[in-house]
Amino acid sequence: MTTIKAIRIDKTGGPEVMALKPVELGHPDPGEVTVRAKAIGVNFIDTYHRSGLYPVPLPSGIGMEASGIVEAVGKGVTTLKTGDRVAYASGPVGAYAEAHNIAAASAVKIPDGIADDVAASMMLKGLTAQFLLRQTFKVEKGQTILWHAAAGGVGLIACQWAKHLGATVIGTVGSEEKAKLAREHGCDHVIDYSKEDVAARVTEITGGAKLPVVYDGVGKATFMSSLDSLAPLGLLVSFGNASGPVTDVNLGILAQKGSLYVTRPTMYHYAAKTPTAMQEMADDLFAVVKSGAVKIEVKQRYALAEASRAHLDLEARKTVGASVLVP
Known part of the structure; x- marks a missing residue:
């Protein structure tokens, strides 16, 4: 067990229900990895989990997206190793934390040339754009x-x-x-x-x-x-x-x-089509960003403890572009 700081919610409601607390993080289960966060994405789906529009079991962590370094590897994981730079944009919720255990299949390797805050801020939004434009309706x-x-x-x-x-x-x-x-x-x-x-x-x-x-x-x-x-x-x-x-x-x-x-x-159904679908979607996204055709701009940065303010700004439509929390 390792003690980390994480945003937790004990009840649903406004941004004020989120609090930064010490929590115990165990070793990753088989098929999982521990990712030490470098940057954490802030998205509208997080406000839905917090408000109760999309229910999650309480008490709960919050957040779907982050980038960081693989710190520990569970049994059976062969696609990732300690020290790999990765990003993820899927459950279980709990990305608003210094570290988080996730399924190895949900993490994608970040190529050179993509910064941590850019990776964290573009995974959920960028993969959403990918499946909407290239799969749900293939724009020509x-x-x-x-x-x-x-x-x-x-x-x-x-x-x-x-x-x-x-x-x-x-x-x-x-x-x-x-x-x-x-x-x-x-x-x-x-x-x-x-x-x-x-x-x-x-x-x-x-x-x-x-x-x-x-x-x-x-x-x-x-x-x-x-x-x-x-x-x-x-x-x-x-x-x-x-x-x-x-x-x-x-x-x-x-x-x-x-x-x-x-x-x-939803992104989940597209990413779950095949075992390699998530990485293929991410590779498509990374390629268009590295080419310069799509520029990712992180416009707002908040400390992890400022998650409530980040939600207030997002819901008031005061933000533009991407927002990240920095642990």
Whole structure:
């Protein structure tokens, strides 16, 4: 057993329920490794675990993503060794800690040229962009797509990547500052949803054709405008709940608006398709980042003890790009 410091929650609620506490970390079980954290990613899914929107057994750690050094290896692990630089973006929750035990299959090796804070901040968001753009709907050259919250952590990565793939990218934002950021990261057209009708602007931009796909991580507040932005037989990729979950949907509305499709994908199901899927997804991400086509910018850094403030800033939409905790 080793004593480490970790953020723990004993009950669900606001950011104030998180506290930095000493905890005992055991030797990794068979198939696991201990990762000593160098940087820890902060993501919206962490706020869902904290608030109870996505329930976790309590008391609990929190956090899904980090980069660091393999400190110990459990029995049966052959893919990693002590001293390897790795990153991960999957459960069990508990990444907000000085060290964490995870399944070796969930950790990917970080190539030279990728910094620790960049790796930590891009795994969950970058792998999300990877499966959404390359698997859920395979974006091709010449297509026009819409990405809600284009200046958010996933949005900044995805818009650059979609532009690199040859798409025309429309992004939505909530301020002129974020509009500027979105334009700098691949958006050909930016819609300020606080001032403009999103679907009307999409119709105008596309000359009435509308879109084959809309990527929506906002949820409740944007659901109808997303549907109204789609061409017949178009796909709404709903992958987040930043404004609250979409509930009580009348499926008949999909027929009325053009025989539309809706999917609610998660990274877990794509990463679990094959034993090597996670590393293959990560290699695709690392390659596009190392090429310079996608730039990862860590805009906010907080001490591990400042996790509550990081959540307050994230939920108030005060953050841009990526945020990390530093143990």
